[in-house]
Amino acid sequence: MAASVAVLAGLLLCSQARAVETRHAVTDFGATPDGKTLVTGHIQAAIDFIHHSGGGTVVVPAGVFRTGAIFLKQGVALHLEKDAVLLGSNDIEDYPRRATRIEGHFPVWRTALINAEGIHGLRISGEGTIDGNGVLFWAAYWQRRKENPQCTNLEVERPRMFFIDRCTDVRISGLRLRDSGFWNVHLYRCQDVLIEDLDIFSPGTVPIRAPSTDGIDIDSCQRVTVRRCTISVDDDCIAIKGSKGPLADRDASSPPVEDILIEDCTFGTGHGVVTFGSEATVVRNVTVRNCTVKGLNNLVRLKLRPDTPQLYENVVYENIVMEGDGRLFDVQPWRQFYDPQGHEPPPSIVRNVTVRNVTGSCRRLGVLAGNPGDTIEDIRLENLDLRAEDTNLRLGGVRGIVFENVRVNGSPFSVPTN
Secondary structure, eight states, rough: OOHHHHHHHHHHHHHHHHHHHHHHGGGGTOOEEEEEEOHHHHHHHHHHHHTTTTOOEEEEEEEEEEOEEEEEOEEEEEOOOOOOTEEEEEGGSSSSSSEEOOOTBEEEEOSSSSSEEBBBBHHHHHOOOEEEEOOOHHHHHHHHHOOOTTGGGGGGGOSSEEOOOEEEEEEEEEEEEEOHHHHHSESOEEEEEEEESSSEEEESSSSOOOOOOOOOEEEEEEEEEEEEEEEOSSSEEEEEEEEOSGGGGGTTSOOOOOEEEEEEEEEOOSEEEEOOOOOOOOEEEEEEEEEEEEOOOOEEEEEEEETOOEEEEEEEEEEEESSSSSEEEEEEOTTOOOOOTOOOOOOOEEEEEEEEEEEEEEEEEEEEOOOTEEEEEEEEEEEEEEEEEEEEEEEEEEEEEEEEEEEEEEEEOOOOOO
């Protein structure tokens, strides 16, 4: 009897293993690679079939497949072969509205091109391209900005490229991401994530600026590694996010962002290499190492909202080569859509930040200052050798800043502090 049970268990395991290895091309489900025909339903049918069949991989072969929002499911991997292109529809109606996490809250807004919710073991890979086809969405935003210069980011609906929602053991690798309508990769409340070898680009000027096209948004996540990625966008290359508002520290939907490693990446144009904010509360244990910064970009960018209690601590930037026109530091108040909601401004804290082993050139050393009542302390600059056009490092309310072996334009550098 025991032997029979063991045999049955073995057969079951083998069956499950075969199911996981199942691969089906989207063309098997009628998807046409002509770049014109909308094949959303065909791709979703492939996902649903593999999910109900016990798991496996949806393969996008060479060709251009035009699609709206698709929804991955447990046990289903997505793989794009070389010369495969998933081309996002530029019709906003192909991205259904639903309550979704964005900018620290849950408005009813458009879904992403690729969506995943509550999946363990999510895998998205390949040598292909995901093209958000975002030009019309960008143009609509800039037109609205002409009509109302105070319009918010969410006033003009635009789809993200990825929304990965509360997933664990996530691997996204190898892909080229182009021209997202909004944020490229948005991770919300995910854990144990590896993003590697992505090439993310959206234009800063030609043919039109691509607003709010953050490369990777790490929102309320823990244990995330970003490795060997190349990112050049018209917003933050990587953004650390949470919630905002005077009671944000009580927001159970926005746990601290913790244990983030960014390494061996190349950053081109962007507003910040790794930006804390616009909405963020508690962020700790972030390391950025062995990276190169090119173009107009800022290395250390911490947004300090006067309407949100924030704690940024245990942050390290090390082994960085700067070859661009940005700033070393961009740490200062951020008042975009500031709303204290009748509360007194809550203080924010920045502490234990180390910048070491940085070489190359930048346009400005920048600014390191907070709002009235904020605390910025325990800042260390070690082994810096930089060329800068503007050598003024503006400090405001900083306590305990240390300069050790810092040279700017060939001369020892430090800033007197009280």
